[in-house]
Amino acid sequence: MSAIAAYYGGKSILITGATGFMGKVLVEKLFRTSPDLKVIYILVRPKAGQSLQQRVSQMINCKLFEKAKEICPNIFEKIRPIYADLTKPDLGISKEDLEELLDHTNIIFHCAATVRFDDSLRHALQLNVIATQQLLLMASQMPKLEVFIHFSTAYANCNLKHIDEVIYPCSVEPKKLIDSVEWLDDSIIEEITPKLIENRPNTYTYTKALGEMVVYQESGNLNIAIIRPSIVGASWQEPFPGWVDNLNGPSGLIIATGKGFLRAIKATPRAVADVVPVDLVINLTLAVGWHTAVHRPKSILIYHCTSGSLNPCSWIDLGFQVLATFEKAPLEKAFRRPKADFTTNSFSTYLWNTISHMAPAVIYDFYLRLTGRKPRMAKLMNRMLKTISMLEYFINHSWEWSTYNTEMLMSQLSNEDQKLFNFDVRHLNWLEYTENYCIGVKKYLLKEDMAGIPAAKKHLRICF
Numbered sequence: 001m002s003a004i005a006a007y008y009g010g011k012s013i014l015i016t017g018a019t020g021f022m023g024k025v026l027v028e029k030l031f032r033t034s035p036d037l038k039v040i041y042i043l044v045r046p047k048a049g050q051s052l053q054q055r056v057s058q059m060i061n062c063k064l065f066e067k068a069k070e071i072c073p074n075i076f077e078k079i080r081p082i083y084a085d086l087t088k089p090d091l092g093i094s095k096e097d098l099e100e101l102l103d104h105t106n107i108i109f110h111c112a113a114t115v116r117f118d119d120s121l122r123h124a125l126q127l128n129v130i131a132t133q134q135l136l137l138m139a140s141q142m143p144k145l146e147v148f149i150h151f152s153t154a155y156a157n158c159n160l161k162h163i164d165e166v167i168y169p170c171s172v173e174p175k176k177l178i179d180s181v182e183w184l185d186d187s188i189i190e191e192i193t194p195k196l197i198e199n200r201p202n203t204y205t206y207t208k209a210l211g212e213m214v215v216y217q218e219s220g221n222l223n224i225a226i227i228r229p230s231i232v233g234a235s236w237q238e239p240f241p242g243w244v245d246n247l248n249g250p251s252g253l254i255i256a257t258g259k260g261f262l263r264a265i266k267a268t269p270r271a272v273a274d275v276v277p278v279d280l281v282i283n284l285t286l287a288v289g290w291h292t293a294v295h296r297p298k299s300i301l302i303y304h305c306t307s308g309s310l311n312p313c314s315w316i317d318l319g320f321q322v323l324a325t326f327e328k329a330p331l332e333k334a335f336r337r338p339k340a341d342f343t344t345n346s347f348s349t350y351l352w353n354t355i356s357h358m359a360p361a362v363i364y365d366f367y368l369r370l371t372g373r374k375p376r377m378a379k380l381m382n383r384m385l386k387t388i389s390m391l392e393y394f395i396n397h398s399w400e401w402s403t404y405n406t407e408m409l410m411s412q413l414s415n416e417d418q419k420l421f422n423f424d425v426r427h428l429n430w431l432e433y434t435e436n437y438c439i440g441v442k443k444y445l446l447k448e449d450m451a452g453i454p455a456a457k458k459h460l461r462i463c464f
């Protein structure tokens, strides 16, 4: 009998960010391994004119949940969507809903965040820091709460080279900053942002670091653990290989490469591509939840969920593997033949961007105009270059993360739990994983049919 699966049985679990990439995988795994759990409360905001119930239906009716629905046919009854908006006071939760949450919640997984690299400091603070603070306050009023799991990122302290499983202080107190942005004008906040984030690349990593400080400062008597994943990619094994549903992290760039838009990128070829599969992150999360609840460590433990120190893969190897997969299973209607050159300085990057990215786009737009169609390629290319400029920092630096707590936890699991909640990245075969990732991107993100591969190959023959 799995101790971890048994722990979640009969529990009332509150999840923020359940409609996001990681949140969905967390909900799915919980239902698949602990179908006897009592209820999962998910904090959801209405979006794109959809009601909460419609959002839940859309989530549960996607392919990811097929297996879980077989194992737990009453998933719909066990999910209780709660209207919430994490940018609002009291998280936008109604009084009645709040009472229900306070009375019943046993476990909290706090996944919600803004993961945008270009967010304003005000908005990133609101979601990644203030909402965390409010959720902790709510948690402190829950008599049945056993554990609070907070999702951070391995890059919260990307201003350091070696990162231990500890909380590092930021130069400005989160509370002081929160007070200040309340009365400061947006233009002034924008002006001071570079000074505040210091040598971090964006407000995301900075506010995730502040979020950790808030967790530390406001933990009170709560039983808390923090998970810090690095770059989260498609699923490795569960519930099936290659599942991914958004463009974040490497996924968007994998598509851009497969479609022949992105043919060169400024990167340190031998730097570690610290990607971790989403199912591995969720397995670790559930194991941490169980361990923290059962063993109640004296202080907040931080768990790095990274691959570089145990099973490293370089950006150049990843690039080759992506190209090799798209040779066997190309994406449909590629703009150009896939290629993945790595540039190492600003001048060659500028040259490549002009010759290999912008020039073909401008020429193609000219052709579209000549044939009476609307030009679109240069605009798309500019957008891609902007995205790359935001991600470049992460492919041109290297970090070392210690994984003492993660390894300690692994050694404490029974054989059965090590299999059912496998988070041992040493078993990951990068070649196989990357191939499944690219196929997953093709099937689940782009919704391309595998039967179209011969036509896609034929199309590539006429590409330049």
Ligand SMILES: CCCCCCCCCCCCCCCC(=O)SCCNC(=O)CCNC(=O)[C@H](O)C(C)(C)COP(=O)(O)OP(=O)(O)OC[C@H]1O[C@@H](n2cnc3c(N)ncnc32)[C@H](O)[C@@H]1OP(=O)(O)O
Pocket: 115, 116, 117, 118, 153, 154, 155, 230, 231, 232, 247, 248, 249, 250, 251, 252, 253, 254, 256, 257, 318, 319, 322, 340, 383, 384, 386, 387, 390, 391, 394, 395
């Ligand atoms: C072969 C070699 C592989 C190498 C592979 C290297 C991977 C190297 C990853 C490092 C990654 C570190 C990750 C840290 C780990 C965390 O802790 S955080 C989690 C990761 N977070 C992210 O990845 C968020 C990054 N994205 C953003 O911040 C914003 O999307 C951007 C880049 C600022 C763009 O903002 P925007 O201009 O407002 O655009 P947005 O509305 O978001 O999207 C505009 C268009 O761009 C597209 N797009 C959005 N994101 C992407 C994307 N990532 N890629 C492509 N297109 C995209 C959208 O589809 C959209 O197209 P349309 O639907 O309009 O046709």
Ligand SMILES: NC(=O)C1=CN([C@@H]2O[C@H](COP(=O)(O)OP(=O)(O)OC[C@H]3O[C@@H](n4cnc5c(N)ncnc54)[C@H](OP(=O)(O)O)[C@@H]3O)[C@@H](O)[C@H]2O)C=CC1
Pocket: 016, 017, 018, 019, 020, 021, 022, 023, 043, 044, 045, 047, 084, 085, 086, 087, 110, 111, 112, 113, 114, 115, 127, 151, 152, 153, 154, 208, 228, 229, 230, 231, 232, 233, 246, 248, 249
């Ligand atoms: N993906 C990655 O590579 C990594 C992610 N992480 C961390 O993991 C966690 C999950 O990330 P991921 O799943 O990728 O992120 P997603 O962007 O896929 O999901 C974010 C979730 O937060 C919710 N959310 C955002 N704003 C609000 C709001 N105002 N009110 C209520 N809910 C809101 C979103 O809801 P909605 O569906 O309505 O938009 C969504 O459910 C985050 O804390 C992130 O920092 C850490 C390392 C790497």
